[in-house]
Amino acid sequence: MGNSRNKTTYTATSIVNYYTRLNWLQPAEVAILERLRPQLGTMKMLDMGVGGGRTTLYFAPLVEQYVGIDYSPKMIAACQQRFKDSEYPISLEVGDARDMSQFEDNSFDFILFSYNGIDYASHQDRLQILTEVKRLGKPGCYFFFSSHNLQTLEQGLTWKKQLSINPFKIYTNLMALGLFRLFNPSLNRQTVADSDYLIVRDDSHLFRLDTYYIRATQQLKQLSPDFSDFEIYPWKSQERVLDMDAPVMETELWLYYLCQVKSAS
Ligand SMILES: C[S@@+](CC[C@H](N)C(=O)[O-])C[C@H]1O[C@@H](n2cnc3c(N)ncnc32)[C@H](O)[C@@H]1O
Numbered sequence: 001m002g003n004s005r006n007k008t009t010y011t012a013t014s015i016v017n018y019y020t021r022l023n024w025l026q027p028a029e030v031a032i033l034e035r036l037r038p039q040l041g042t043m044k045m046l047d048m049g050v051g052g053g054r055t056t057l058y059f060a061p062l063v064e065q066y067v068g069i070d071y072s073p074k075m076i077a078a079c080q081q082r083f084k085d086s087e088y089p090i091s092l093e094v095g096d097a098r099d100m101s102q103f104e105d106n107s108f109d110f111i112l113f114s115y116n117g118i119d120y121a122s123h124q125d126r127l128q129i130l131t132e133v134k135r136l137g138k139p140g141c142y143f144f145f146s147s148h149n150l151q152t153l154e155q156g157l158t159w160k161k162q163l164s165i166n167p168f169k170i171y172t173n174l175m176a177l178g179l180f181r182l183f184n185p186s187l188n189r190q191t192v193a194d195s196d197y198l199i200v201r202d203d204s205h206l207f208r209l210d211t212y213y214i215r216a217t218q219q220l221k222q223l224s225p226d227f228s229d230f231e232i233y234p235w236k237s238q239e240r241v242l243d244m245d246a247p248v249m250e251t252e253l254w255l256y257y258l259c260q261v262k263s264a265s
Helices: 004-009 013-021 027-040 073-082 123-136 151-156 167-183 189-194 216-223
Strands: 044-048 065-070 091-094 108-113 137-149 197-200 211-214 227-234 254-261
Touching: 013 073, 027 108, 027 137, 027 227, 027 254, 044 123, 065 073, 073 091, 108 123, 123 137, 123 216, 137 151, 151 189, 211 216, 216 227, 216 254
Parallel strands: 044 065, 044 108, 065 091, 108 137, 137 211
Antiparallel strands: 137 254, 197 211, 227 254
8 A cells, every 4th residue: 555665765774864863843833833832732733754753842842642653663763762751741653644543533633744744645645644634633623734836846847947157056956857857757847737736756865755746726625625724834934825826836845734624514
């Protein structure tokens, strides 16, 4: 089931070590932490794809109950080691976001899937993850996650956009574009323009991952049956995007989405 290349990558020691060393929050995550801070003390939080515990550092001390899951047993082992002396109760367990049957319906007030973790699932699996989030979230539960922005790929595939006044930058940009084309031979600007979402081998972790890219408008459509009150944040900013046509929507590689689980109708 699912993409075994991605799971293998997230089980590799070098990758696990990379995530275990991370200790900063991304600006959009800071915005949401501050926004929810007054309520966090009464919230049960599920941190999906917790990895090495980057977000555990910040959220576990603030919430009423903190549970982190990851489908990579090595990530969970490393994360448990990192927090073994924690003064806060932290529950970390191996679990797959596509099937979280170990948790009952309506269990959580806040569900996080940070740093694009949801993008390492196939399209069908992504929809299954969203169904699981809806099932586990109480009505009004906040769901906050990030995803790769398909709109940025069109720019990335344009040779002319790689030009710069710095010859070294031109060289590295063109090398990166050449490698990208090598790993994604069937991808061109037209394919991107015609797609709502695509699975791409990008340069993260040296082309070892299949990554889902989606247009923001399509992401909102995917969420709309079960979620409401959407907000979008560029990952590098604490400022919410208010206009879907804002230039940042063309240039920001990752977008964070905040929404809430709808009540059963
Ligand atoms: C990019 S890393 C981010 C790790 C961590 N959340 C952070 O922000 O540093 C993505 C994580 O999601 C996990 N992951 C991907 N797909 C998953 C799934 N279906 N179920 C559980 N974990 C998953 C990977 O093992 C990996 O640890």
